[in-house]
Amino acid sequence: MEVIATDLPEVKIIVPKRVGDSRGFFSETYRRDALSNAGIDCDFLQDNHSLSEKKGTLRGLHFQTPPHSQAKLVRVVRGAVFDAVVDIRHGSPNFGKSIAAVLSAENGRQMFVPAGFAHAFLTLEPATEVIYKVDDYYAPDCEGGIIWNDPQIGIEWPIEQPILSAKDAQLGRLAELSVVFAYDDSGR
Secondary structure (H helix, E strand, C coil), X not given: CEEEECCCCCCEEEECCEEEECCEEEECCCCHHHHHHCCCCCCCCXXXXXEECCCCEEEEEEEECCCXXXXXXXXXXXXXXXXXXXXXXXXXXXXXXXXXXXXXXXXXXXXXXXXXXXXXXXXXXXCEEEEEEECCCCCHHHEEECCCCCCCCCCCCCCCCCECCHHXXXXXXXXXXXXXXXXXXXXX
Protein backbone atom coordinates (compact mmCIF):
# COMPACT_ATOMS: atom_id res chain seq x y z
CA MET A 1 0.00 0.00 0.00
CA GLU A 2 1.47 3.33 -1.09
CA VAL A 3 0.55 6.58 0.65
CA ILE A 4 1.07 9.76 -1.40
CA ALA A 5 1.36 13.20 0.21
CA THR A 6 -0.69 16.09 -1.19
CA ASP A 7 -0.44 19.88 -1.07
CA LEU A 8 -2.66 19.69 2.03
CA PRO A 9 -0.34 17.62 4.27
CA GLU A 10 -3.14 16.04 6.32
CA VAL A 11 -4.95 14.78 3.19
CA LYS A 12 -3.46 11.66 1.63
CA ILE A 13 -3.92 9.58 -1.52
CA ILE A 14 -3.74 5.87 -0.83
CA VAL A 15 -2.85 3.44 -3.61
CA PRO A 16 -3.49 -0.16 -2.59
CA LYS A 17 -1.36 -2.77 -4.34
CA ARG A 18 -3.21 -4.90 -6.87
CA VAL A 19 -2.15 -8.40 -7.84
CA GLY A 20 -3.72 -9.47 -11.11
CA ASP A 21 -3.93 -12.32 -13.54
CA SER A 22 -6.27 -13.47 -16.32
CA ARG A 23 -9.14 -13.75 -13.81
CA GLY A 24 -8.91 -10.13 -12.59
CA PHE A 25 -7.17 -8.76 -9.50
CA PHE A 26 -6.94 -8.94 -5.72
CA SER A 27 -6.31 -5.90 -3.53
CA GLU A 28 -6.23 -5.15 0.18
CA THR A 29 -8.26 -1.94 0.22
CA TYR A 30 -7.90 -1.31 3.95
CA ARG A 31 -5.08 -2.22 6.33
CA ARG A 32 -5.20 -0.43 9.64
CA ASP A 33 -1.52 -1.13 10.40
CA ALA A 34 -0.26 0.22 7.05
CA LEU A 35 -2.37 3.37 7.34
CA SER A 36 -1.35 3.86 10.97
CA ASN A 37 2.31 3.63 9.93
CA ALA A 38 1.56 6.44 7.43
CA GLY A 39 0.05 8.66 10.13
CA ILE A 40 -3.59 7.78 9.46
CA ASP A 41 -4.82 6.40 12.76
CA CYS A 42 -8.61 6.28 12.71
CA ASP A 43 -11.08 3.93 14.27
CA PHE A 44 -13.56 3.68 11.40
CA LEU A 45 -17.09 2.96 12.66
CA GLN A 46 -19.37 3.15 9.64
CA ASP A 47 -19.24 2.39 5.90
CA ASN A 48 -21.32 4.43 3.44
CA HIS A 49 -22.18 3.52 -0.15
CA SER A 50 -23.35 6.05 -2.75
CA LEU A 51 -24.68 5.43 -6.27
CA SER A 52 -24.93 8.33 -8.72
CA GLU A 53 -26.78 7.25 -11.85
CA LYS A 54 -25.78 10.20 -14.04
CA LYS A 55 -22.42 11.57 -15.12
CA GLY A 56 -22.01 15.13 -13.81
CA THR A 57 -23.62 14.51 -10.40
CA LEU A 58 -21.93 16.58 -7.70
CA ARG A 59 -22.27 15.71 -4.01
CA GLY A 60 -20.82 18.23 -1.56
CA LEU A 61 -18.93 20.13 -0.23
CA HIS A 62 -19.96 18.32 2.97
CA PHE A 63 -18.63 17.90 6.50
CA GLN A 64 -19.88 17.04 9.99
CA THR A 65 -19.15 19.36 12.90
CA PRO A 66 -17.98 18.42 16.40
CA PRO A 67 -18.85 16.53 18.47
CA HIS A 68 -19.51 14.20 15.52
CA SER A 69 -16.87 15.37 13.03
CA GLN A 70 -15.75 12.67 10.63
CA ALA A 71 -12.58 11.58 8.93
CA LYS A 72 -13.26 9.66 5.69
CA LEU A 73 -11.50 7.08 3.57
CA VAL A 74 -13.09 7.38 0.11
CA ARG A 75 -12.86 4.95 -2.80
CA VAL A 76 -14.70 4.26 -6.05
CA VAL A 77 -15.86 0.72 -6.82
CA ARG A 78 -17.54 1.49 -10.16
CA GLY A 79 -16.95 4.45 -12.45
CA ALA A 80 -14.87 7.53 -11.62
CA VAL A 81 -15.05 10.79 -9.67
CA PHE A 82 -13.25 14.11 -9.46
CA ASP A 83 -12.74 14.15 -5.68
CA ALA A 84 -12.17 17.52 -3.95
CA VAL A 85 -11.18 18.43 -0.39
CA VAL A 86 -11.03 21.88 1.29
CA ASP A 87 -9.31 22.84 4.56
CA ILE A 88 -11.97 24.54 6.73
CA ARG A 89 -9.94 24.79 9.95
CA HIS A 90 -9.94 28.45 10.97
CA GLY A 91 -6.38 29.61 11.66
CA SER A 92 -4.82 26.94 9.45
CA PRO A 93 -2.11 28.18 7.06
CA ASN A 94 -4.09 26.25 4.41
CA PHE A 95 -7.57 27.56 5.32
CA GLY A 96 -9.72 27.66 2.18
CA LYS A 97 -7.18 25.80 0.04
CA SER A 98 -8.29 22.75 -1.88
CA ILE A 99 -6.87 19.74 -3.63
CA ALA A 100 -8.50 17.35 -6.06
CA ALA A 101 -7.74 13.98 -7.60
CA VAL A 102 -9.44 11.50 -9.88
CA LEU A 103 -10.48 8.36 -8.06
CA SER A 104 -11.76 5.48 -10.15
CA ALA A 105 -12.52 1.79 -10.00
CA GLU A 106 -9.78 1.38 -12.60
CA ASN A 107 -6.98 3.24 -10.75
CA GLY A 108 -8.00 1.96 -7.28
CA ARG A 109 -6.86 5.16 -5.58
CA GLN A 110 -8.43 6.30 -2.34
CA MET A 111 -8.56 9.68 -0.61
CA PHE A 112 -8.12 10.14 3.13
CA VAL A 113 -10.07 13.20 4.28
CA PRO A 114 -9.42 14.21 7.92
CA ALA A 115 -11.97 15.91 10.17
CA GLY A 116 -11.84 19.67 9.61
CA PHE A 117 -11.99 19.36 5.84
CA ALA A 118 -15.00 19.67 3.53
CA HIS A 119 -15.38 16.97 0.88
CA ALA A 120 -17.15 16.68 -2.47
CA PHE A 121 -17.09 14.52 -5.54
CA LEU A 122 -18.26 14.92 -9.12
CA THR A 123 -19.09 11.80 -11.11
CA LEU A 124 -17.13 11.45 -14.35
CA GLU A 125 -19.02 8.38 -15.55
CA PRO A 126 -22.63 7.20 -15.29
CA ALA A 127 -23.58 4.66 -12.60
CA THR A 128 -20.65 5.60 -10.38
CA GLU A 129 -20.49 3.97 -6.95
CA VAL A 130 -18.48 5.44 -4.07
CA ILE A 131 -17.80 3.67 -0.78
CA TYR A 132 -16.30 5.47 2.17
CA LYS A 133 -15.41 4.67 5.74
CA VAL A 134 -16.04 7.26 8.48
CA ASP A 135 -14.75 7.43 12.04
CA ASP A 136 -17.97 8.72 13.63
CA TYR A 137 -21.62 7.96 13.04
CA TYR A 138 -23.85 10.07 10.83
CA ALA A 139 -25.44 12.85 12.90
CA PRO A 140 -27.96 14.99 10.96
CA ASP A 141 -27.78 17.79 13.55
CA CYS A 142 -24.03 18.13 12.84
CA GLU A 143 -24.26 18.33 9.02
CA GLY A 144 -22.55 21.24 7.31
CA GLY A 145 -21.64 22.29 3.82
CA ILE A 146 -20.21 24.91 1.49
CA ILE A 147 -21.42 25.71 -2.02
CA TRP A 148 -19.47 23.74 -4.63
CA ASN A 149 -18.47 26.76 -6.75
CA ASP A 150 -17.42 29.20 -4.01
CA PRO A 151 -15.01 31.61 -5.75
CA GLN A 152 -12.97 32.02 -2.55
CA ILE A 153 -12.06 28.33 -2.77
CA GLY A 154 -11.72 28.24 -6.56
CA ILE A 155 -11.92 24.51 -7.26
CA GLU A 156 -11.39 23.96 -10.98
CA TRP A 157 -14.27 21.56 -11.56
CA PRO A 158 -14.30 19.84 -14.97
CA ILE A 159 -17.94 20.90 -15.47
CA GLU A 160 -19.92 24.15 -15.40
CA GLN A 161 -23.44 22.92 -14.62
CA PRO A 162 -23.41 19.82 -12.39
CA ILE A 163 -26.44 17.92 -11.21
CA LEU A 164 -27.03 19.01 -7.59
CA SER A 165 -29.50 18.12 -4.87
CA ALA A 166 -31.78 20.98 -3.81
CA LYS A 167 -29.96 20.99 -0.47
CA ASP A 168 -26.47 21.25 -2.03
CA ALA A 169 -27.61 24.05 -4.36
CA GLN A 170 -28.50 26.17 -1.30
CA LEU A 171 -25.25 25.80 0.66
CA GLY A 172 -23.48 28.95 1.83
CA ARG A 173 -19.97 30.24 1.16
CA LEU A 174 -16.77 29.63 3.10
CA ALA A 175 -16.76 33.28 4.26
CA GLU A 176 -20.11 32.66 5.99
CA LEU A 177 -18.86 29.58 7.86
CA SER A 178 -18.67 30.03 11.63
CA VAL A 179 -15.64 28.67 13.45
CA VAL A 180 -16.51 25.00 13.79
CA PHE A 181 -12.96 23.68 13.35
CA ALA A 182 -10.00 25.54 14.83
CA TYR A 183 -6.42 24.84 13.84
CA ASP A 184 -3.82 24.45 16.55
CA ASP A 185 -0.03 24.27 16.40
CA SER A 186 -0.08 20.47 16.39
CA GLY A 187 -1.55 20.58 12.87
CA ARG A 188 -5.09 19.67 13.89
